[in-house]
Amino acid sequence: MIHLSTRSRNTPPSPIRRLAHLARSASEKGVEPYYLNIGQPDIHCPRLFSEGVAQHADIHVSYAPSEGIQVFREAWASWMNREHGIDTSPERYMVTMGASEGLVFLFTTCCDPSDEIIIFDPTYANYMGFAEQTGVRLVSLASAFEEGFQLPDTSVIRKHITSRTRAILLCNPNNPTGVLYGEEEVERLLDICHRYGLYLLLDETYREIVFDNKPVTSAMKIAPDDEHVIVIDSLSKRFSLCGARIGSLYVPSNGLREKILHLAQARLSAPTIEQLAATHMLKQIEDGYTAEVCATYQGRRDCLIRCLQKIPGVTCCEPSGAFYLLAKLPIEDAEHFASWMLSEYSQDGRTLFLSPARGFYSIPGMGEDEIRLAFVLEEKSLEHAMKVLEGGLEAYKSVTK
C-alpha cells in the first residue's frame, strides 16, 4: 500500500457508525435493528422547512456567501433572540456545514498542531476524530458516572492548563451523558478561560432540549459579548434536520471570525437550498415549537428509564437534556456485545444497533461495560427495544460463559 498519513491512521472510526455494515447485513437477513446508536430523531422536521424546500426547488443553485446567506443569518439570529430573550446580531453568526465543520474550523483557528484543548470525559466521540485530523491534543479530565458526571473542581482543571492550552470545550446539554450544566458551571469555566487567556467552546447543539422545566443554559445569555466565548450550533437536533448540514458558529471576536472566514472561503459555501428553506421556517415557526419537542423527548426519557430499571444488572444516569444516556450493562465488553447483537441476536424479527460507550471516553479502560442510548424513537418502539435488550443480555450470558 502507498503511504498513508499517521494522522489518518490515528483517526478512529466513529463508534456510532462503525458497526453500520453489521446493521446492513442484519437488515438484509430480515432482522431490522432499532437504531439507538445515532442521534437521528424520528420526528419529522417542521412542515415549514419542507414548504421552504418546495418553494426553492427551482432556484439557480449558486454558491452561497462563505459566511452564510445574509437572510438566513438574520432569520437565525432573530429566532435565537426571540427564543432566549437575547440580543445577538446576525454578523456574529457564521454558517457551517453542520456543527462538525464548525468544530474543525475552531480546532484549526484556535490551535496549531500539538496545542491543547481541555475536554471532559466522556465526551462526544467525534471531537477525538477532529482532534486527530487537526493535530490538536485533547486533554481529558474525568467526570464520573457515579457522581452524575459532575465537572472537576477548578483546581483540577487549572492543574491541567499548560502553555499549549488554547481552549476548554464543553457540550451542554451533554452528548453522550445528557447532563445539563447550569449557569454557574459555565461561569466557572469562563472565569478560568479569562484567567488563562483561553477560548470557551460551547457546543450547544441540544440547547433547547432540557427536561423537568430546568432553565436553558446558554453562553449567549451569560456573556454574549465576551471574546472568549464561541457557541457551536446546528439545525440538526431540535428541528430534526440532521441531513440538511446547516450549523452555525456564534463568534463575538472579530479577529477570530475573520480567520474562520478564510477557511470558509476556501471551501466556498454551505448548501444553498437548505439555508433558504430554513430561512422560511425560522421566520414563521411558532414560539412553542421547542417546548413540544422537549415534551416528546422527556416522555421518551421517562419511558426508557422505566424500562432500563426493570432489566437486571443495568444502571443508568438520568439525563436532564439532549436525548442520550449512558447505561452500564452486566457485561464486560460492550463493543463485543453490540457486534454480537447485530450479527447473532434477534427477537420478534428485531435486534438493536447500540453505540459502545468506550469510543466516547479518551481515558483508556473507561466505559468498557457501557453503551450510549439515543432516545430518538417512539415510546412503543423504545419499550420493545428494551425487551430485545433484556432478551439479548440473557442470551449473551451463555455466549460469554
Added chain:
Amino acid sequence: MIHLSTRSRNTPPSPIRRLAHLARSASEKGVEPYYLNIGQPDIHCPRLFSEGVAQHADIHVSYAPSEGIQVFREAWASWMNREHGIDTSPERYMVTMGASEGLVFLFTTCCDPSDEIIIFDPTYANYMGFAEQTGVRLVSLASAFEEGFQLPDTSVIRKHITSRTRAILLCNPNNPTGVLYGEEEVERLLDICHRYGLYLLLDETYREIVFDNKPVTSAMKIAPDDEHVIVIDSLSKRFSLCGARIGSLYVPSNGLREKILHLAQARLSAPTIEQLAATHMLKQIEDGYTAEVCATYQGRRDCLIRCLQKIPGVTCCEPSGAFYLLAKLPIEDAEHFASWMLSEYSQDGRTLFLSPARGFYSIPGMGEDEIRLAFVLEEKSLEHAMKVLEGGLEAYKSVTK
C-alpha cells in the same frame, strides 16, 4: 486578542472572494458588477434536478451514510460509465461536500504536516488554503504563460521529489488557465508516481468541458484500477450546481478509502436532499447534455477572446477547457486595479469583479499583471463587460500616472 493559530494566520483569504465586500458596496451604490471573478455558471441547472428537489421536499431529512447514499453512488457511477465508456463501480466513489472537502480529506490522509505535494503554478488558489489548513507543503513548479502553461519536463519534476513527497496534484482541464492536458501527460505523471510511490491526485471538476472537439482526458479511462490514482470531482460546474455542495472522490485503493471514510464519519454526512435530487437527475439526463454545455462555453470563450484581442496591451492564453482564462493587462498591479474597478469605476452603471491572478501563483512575484476571467456569463454580457474593461484600463492610466 486571544491566541490565534499560526496556520489560521497563514491561511490566505480567497483571491476569488476577498473583494466581495467591495462588490457589495458597488452594488449598494447602484453600480452592478459583472461577476467574472468566480466560476459560478449563469446556466440553470438541469430541470431534472429541480424536479428531484421538489419530489424530495417532504422527506425525513436524516443523515445520509458517511460514504454517500447508495442510490446516488450507483447513479453517479452509472452516469460516468455511460458518459465515458468506462466501467467503474459505485463502491469506489465517496461522496464529499463539494470537491473542496474531498481535497481536504486527501491532504489529510495522504500527508502529515510538513509532507509535500507537487503542484504546477499557477494553480487553483484554494489548494493553498487547504495546504495551510492541513500543514501540507505545496512544492510549486512553474508552468509559463508564454509557453501555454506546459507542464515541466520529467527531469524537473523528479528533481523536486524528496522523502517527504506524497503526491502530485493536477487540475485537468485546468483552473485558472483552461489548459487541457492530454492522456500522454497524465500517463507521464502517473509513471513518475509509480516510480516514487506517490499518489496522483487529479481534480477533474471540469472534465467534460473541453473545446474544439478535443478528447476528454480522465484518469478513470487511463488507469481505472491503479491504486496511485485518485480523481476529485463535483456536480458544481458541468451541472451548474455549485450551491448543492456535492462532490466525489474516486479512490481505487481500499486502504485509502477506509481512512477517508473515518474522516467522513466524523463529519457525519453530505446533504441528503441534494444527493436524492441528483440521483433523480443522473438517472434520466439525456446523453448529449454535456456536449450542449461545452458548446455554450466554447461560444463564450470565442467571444471573450475576440473582445480581449481588441483591447490594446492585453494578451491571453486560449483555453481548451474549463471556463477560465488568464489575461495579462497593461498594468503593474492587478490587485490594485481590481479593487479600483469595484470602488471607483463604472460605465453605463456597470463595473467588473475580477480575480487578481497573483493568488493563483505560489511563486512570489508571478501573476502581478494578470487576472483570471471566468466566462460564465452570456455573450452579450461578456461583450459589454469587455467594453467596461477597456474603458477601465484607459481611465486607470491617469490614476497610476
